[in-house]
Amino acid sequence: MPKEGFVTSITRQSEDFSGWYNDVVLKAQLADYSPVRGCMIIRPYGYAIWESMQGELDRHIKATGHENVYFPLFVPRSLLEKEAEHVEGFNPQVAWVTHAGGKALDEWLAIRPTSEAIIADSVKDWIQSYRDLPLLMNLWNNVVRWEMRTRLFLRTTEFLWQEAHTFHATQEEAAEEVATGLECYRAVSEDWLAIPVIKGRKTDSEKFPGADWTWSIETMMRDRKALQAGTSHMLGQNFARAAGIEFLDRDNVRKNPFGTSWGYTTRMVGATVMVHGDDSGLVLPPNAAPVQVVIVPIFRKDEERAAVAEAIDRFQAALAGTPEGKAVRVKVDWRDESPGFKYNHWELRGVPFRMEVGPRDVAANQAMLVKRVDRSKEAVPLDRLAAELPARLKAYQAELFGRALEFRESNTFHVDTYQQLKDGLDGTGGFFMAPWCGDAKCEKQVNDETGATIRCIPFDSPDEKGKCMVCGRESERRVLFARAY
Amino acid sequence: MPKEGFVTSITRQSEDFSGWYNDVVLKAQLADYSPVRGCMIIRPYGYAIWESMQGELDRHIKATGHENVYFPLFVPRSLLEKEAEHVEGFNPQVAWVTHAGGKALDEWLAIRPTSEAIIADSVKDWIQSYRDLPLLMNLWNNVVRWEMRTRLFLRTTEFLWQEAHTFHATQEEAAEEVATGLECYRAVSEDWLAIPVIKGRKTDSEKFPGADWTWSIETMMRDRKALQAGTSHMLGQNFARAAGIEFLDRDNVRKNPFGTSWGYTTRMVGATVMVHGDDSGLVLPPNAAPVQVVIVPIFRKDEERAAVAEAIDRFQAALAGTPEGKAVRVKVDWRDESPGFKYNHWELRGVPFRMEVGPRDVAANQAMLVKRVDRSKEAVPLDRLAAELPARLKAYQAELFGRALEFRESNTFHVDTYQQLKDGLDGTGGFFMAPWCGDAKCEKQVNDETGATIRCIPFDSPDEKGKCMVCGRESERRVLFARAY
Numbered sequence: 001m002p003k004e005g006f007v008t009s010i011t012r013q014s015e016d017f018s019g020w021y022n023d024v025v026l027k028a029q030l031a032d033y034s035p036v037r038g039c040m041i042i043r044p045y046g047y048a049i050w051e052s053m054q055g056e057l058d059r060h061i062k063a064t065g066h067e068n069v070y071f072p073l074f075v076p077r078s079l080l081e082k083e084a085e086h087v088e089g090f091n092p093q094v095a096w097v098t099h100a101g102g103k104a105l106d107e108w109l110a111i112r113p114t115s116e117a118i119i120a121d122s123v124k125d126w127i128q129s130y131r132d133l134p135l136l137m138n139l140w141n142n143v144v145r146w147e148m149r150t151r152l153f154l155r156t157t158e159f160l161w162q163e164a165h166t167f168h169a170t171q172e173e174a175a176e177e178v179a180t181g182l183e184c185y186r187a188v189s190e191d192w193l194a195i196p197v198i199k200g201r202k203t204d205s206e207k208f209p210g211a212d213w214t215w216s217i218e219t220m221m222r223d224r225k226a227l228q229a230g231t232s233h234m235l236g237q238n239f240a241r242a243a244g245i246e247f248l249d250r251d252n253v254r255k256n257p258f259g260t261s262w263g264y265t266t267r268m269v270g271a272t273v274m275v276h277g278d279d280s281g282l283v284l285p286p287n288a289a290p291v292q293v294v295i296v297p298i299f300r301k302d303e304e305r306a307a308v309a310e311a312i313d314r315f316q317a318a319l320a321g322t323p324e325g326k327a328v329r330v331k332v333d334w335r336d337e338s339p340g341f342k343y344n345h346w347e348l349r350g351v352p353f354r355m356e357v358g359p360r361d362v363a364a365n366q367a368m369l370v371k372r373v374d375r376s377k378e379a380v381p382l383d384r385l386a387a388e389l390p391a392r393l394k395a396y397q398a399e400l401f402g403r404a405l406e407f408r409e410s411n412t413f414h415v416d417t418y419q420q421l422k423d424g425l426d427g428t429g430g431f432f433m434a435p436w437c438g439d440a441k442c443e444k445q446v447n448d449e450t451g452a453t454i455r456c457i458p459f460d461s462p463d464e465k466g467k468c469m470v471c472g473r474e475s476e477r478r479v480l481f482a483r484a485y
Numbered sequence: 486m487p488k489e490g491f492v493t494s495i496t497r498q499s500e501d502f503s504g505w506y507n508d509v510v511l512k513a514q515l516a517d518y519s520p521v522r523g524c525m526i527i528r529p530y531g532y533a534i535w536e537s538m539q540g541e542l543d544r545h546i547k548a549t550g551h552e553n554v555y556f557p558l559f560v561p562r563s564l565l566e567k568e569a570e571h572v573e574g575f576n577p578q579v580a581w582v583t584h585a586g587g588k589a590l591d592e593w594l595a596i597r598p599t600s601e602a603i604i605a606d607s608v609k610d611w612i613q614s615y616r617d618l619p620l621l622m623n624l625w626n627n628v629v630r631w632e633m634r635t636r637l638f639l640r641t642t643e644f645l646w647q648e649a650h651t652f653h654a655t656q657e658e659a660a661e662e663v664a665t666g667l668e669c670y671r672a673v674s675e676d677w678l679a680i681p682v683i684k685g686r687k688t689d690s691e692k693f694p695g696a697d698w699t700w701s702i703e704t705m706m707r708d709r710k711a712l713q714a715g716t717s718h719m720l721g722q723n724f725a726r727a728a729g730i731e732f733l734d735r736d737n738v739r740k741n742p743f744g745t746s747w748g749y750t751t752r753m754v755g756a757t758v759m760v761h762g763d764d765s766g767l768v769l770p771p772n773a774a775p776v777q778v779v780i781v782p783i784f785r786k787d788e789e790r791a792a793v794a795e796a797i798d799r800f801q802a803a804l805a806g807t808p809e810g811k812a813v814r815v816k817v818d819w820r821d822e823s824p825g826f827k828y829n830h831w832e833l834r835g836v837p838f839r840m841e842v843g844p845r846d847v848a849a850n851q852a853m854l855v856k857r858v859d860r861s862k863e864a865v866p867l868d869r870l871a872a873e874l875p876a877r878l879k880a881y882q883a884e885l886f887g888r889a890l891e892f893r894e895s896n897t898f899h900v901d902t903y904q905q906l907k908d909g910l911d912g913t914g915g916f917f918m919a920p921w922c923g924d925a926k927c928e929k930q931v932n933d934e935t936g937a938t939i940r941c942i943p944f945d946s947p948d949e950k951g952k953c954m955v956c957g958r959e960s961e962r963r964v965l966f967a968r969a970y
């Protein structure tokens with residue numbers, strides 16, 4: 001298979017979304033399978049996208065007063081088992097270290113599936129007084145959950161993430177913190193990745209094992225399925241009580257602090273692929289694109305090459321003349337390959353703008369500018385382009401967000417009966433706002449029969465009395481049903 | 486114990502270096518012990534120092550053409566065992582996952598002690614032609630080595646590090662890469678952490694298991710013991726051959742590529758403590774200090790507080806007037822504690838400059854500036870201070886490096902006989918440059934009898950014929966002996 005065939009060789013998105021996704025991830029070299037079951041290798045291009053969202057999220061987390069820390073990879077079995085719901089939820093997914101240093105261990109060590117248990121035990125000594133609160137911590141690390149069915153980025157046995165863990169003197173403060181975490185995730189998802197989100201509360205069946213309640217942001221992929229993009233949990237006093245954390249409050253009474261935790265993972269690289277991509281591969285939002293503008297020089301003879309190189313140099317110098325221009329991530333592709341090969345290469349990789357600069361462009365002091373998302377082509381004077389590029393990237397970012405939002409809105413439906421939901425799911429698919437009584441039995445029935453779940457009870461779902469579409473009992477408001485990743 | 490007692494309460498460095506080190510790490514809240522044997526918790530202040538060196542090293546690694554990637558935490562046993570020396574070296578230290586997802590695994594999975602084995606196996610498909618080389622990758626991750634005796638930061642069962650892995654078409658190129666890695670480490674150690682290094686080659690007994698040769702940088706702590714700060718390995722074709730990596734070279738012949746790997750770890754946080762610290766705790770180099778200048782307001786009455794606050798605001802505004810000034814990390818400590826408490830708090834934490842601003846300072850439009858490293862005290866007009874602070878921090882950074890270099894040089898001795906070495910080790914301690922024949926037997930004898938090892942064969946050790954101090958046979962040059970961490 002000739003390398004030039006990459007873009008035409010990927011599965012069509014409309015024909016087989018899943019096959020398309022795998023092709024894009026592998027052929028754009030975001031990631032690869034590894035020799036370890038369910039674990040992935042993140043390649044440079046995929047890792048650069050992760051670093052970009054990681055950097056942005058880290059800025060939000062620090063700006064809201066959290067500090068980065070590190071806790072051990074291992075959680076002794078006895079600690080994991082302290083919070084009853086927690087261990088029940090995670091035990092089936094845990095990987096256990098039983099031997100080390102040439103010996104069998106006295107106590108098995110879990111590879112952290114998440115760090116609530118070890119953190120609660122560790123901070124006991126740090127939280128003595130109300131003065132030690134709030135304690136606002138964040139960890140960047142790897143976790144392991146033994147998944148049965150894995151998908152590159154979306155669901156892997158090991159994944160990279162950020163997990164925030166906080167402790168507060170009052171429930172009100174902790175509840176505010178749950179909102180702060182979710183807002184960090186909205187900001188990174190919407191403003192950085194151009195992925196519109198729906199904020200809402202999870203049903204009790206879907207909440208985090210050991211939490212009082214869980215909030216999430218939900219997003220729609222191009223196949224109209226939902227993907228949970230981030231969760232923020234109110235842990236109440238559950239872990240603090242189990243670990244025996246107590247502080248002396250202002251009123252001189254010893255109390256258990258209230259905890260929260262919230263996480264955002266490498267799956268968002270996969271979400272970025274699935275929200276913006278098309279039949280030619282990735283379409284990256286400029287903020288997260290490792291390369292924002294690729295310049296492809298076109299020439300045959302040596303003199304042509306020199307003239308083209310000189311024009312590109314002048315353009316880059318002009319661009320670097322302003323701070324915004326200097327910050328633009330430009331790559332000039334001088335590889336010894338045909339222009340067509342390079343177009344395909346960068347198209348597959350979703351670079352927002354391609355600039356073609358050939359002898360005729362040099363003569364006219366212009367470049368041919370091609371926009372990845374709609375392939376529109378425009379001859380633009382080089383000076384003007386240098387001045388306008390930062391604004392054009394900003395507009396491109398906004399355009400992707402708008403396009404994704406419109407897609408989601410035009411695929412979100414209000415349904416009133418169970419039959420409408422079933423027809424919708426089996427027809428176009430999408431998000432379905434439907435009345436539900438609040439009973440886990442009705443929720444489970446829908447899931448068993450259709451594969452759809454309640455993604456969340458959206459915060460902006462208005463009061464609207466209705467009849468539960470399953471059992472006919474009273475419903476307070478519509479909730480969001482969808483099939484999900 | 487009153488909190489004010491912190492700095493006077495730490496063990497004196499000169500009396501018990503090891504006790505002093507633990508006190509500083511725990512009481513300055515760099516790290517804490519964890520419920521998991523040999524694993525540590527890195528607290529915010531310690532993690533911020535790690536993030537600072539990590540950021541600087543990442544810039545060097547990227548500037549030299551390497552790209553960040555991620556490989557799995559797990560290494561299947563069969564892969565770890567492919568390179569014979571490698572498995573022999575690491576097997577005793579491996580932690581094994583034997584159960585996961587509720588079942589016993591068919592094949593045990595090692596928690597990576599380092600990633601050569603899994604990387605060599607994974608890149609097979611990526612390296613087909615000389616055009617795919619060099620492959621220059623870097624990973625930021627956690628590794629586990631089951632250590633018998635652990636010390637916070639210096640030697641922990643789990644640690645954080647960076648591991649670079651590269652593949653090259655020729656041995657010459659790979660050898661250059663080994664030097665590039667070592668130079669990144671020199672730059673971060675000397676120019677960022679103000680820790681002078683000695684570059685050299687490890688003896689065969691001390692090289693990385695599976696490498697052809699290993700280079701290292703060696704540093705001297707304040708107790709005159711050595712600490713290996715970073716290593717860079719020429720892997721030759723060993724791992725490539727074991728994994729079956731072959732590429733088609735320009736001459737149309739299939740060949741195994743040459744590999745290198747190099748790593749730098751969280752132990753360097755410990756090194757920073759041990760190279761610069763004193764009886765009052767940490768002394769941080771400004772580049773790596775989370776807080777470079779702490780301002781302690783001094784006041785009794787509310788009017789005084791207002792006047793002091795206003796003066797501090799004006800100072801901060803003036804400082805922010807230049808890009809260099811804006812970049813200075815300043816903290817104003819408004820906590821409801823006594824000035825003495827705050828002096829101790831920040832002294833223990835090694836903040837380079839303390840500014841005391843009280844009513845009399847405000848009247849004189851000045852601050853009392855206290856330099857952490859020598860406690861010198863100086864009244865400086867606030868305007869001048871705002872203008873001079875960036876340069877003063879730079880000078881402070883240079884001063885720490887100079888002080889550490891002078892300490893190392895005045896504790897490095899040329900010895901010609903084994904008895905001189907023994908006397909020196911048991912007397913002042915330090916670095917000992919001594920003649921050695923090159924035989925591993927003599928090396929082992931010294932180690933067995935004195936606890937000292939050959940840290941490296943320094944690159945700047947001149948040709949100097951002599952007699953091996955152990956066996957009397959010919960020696961080409963002096964090598965560096967020391968007791969080490």
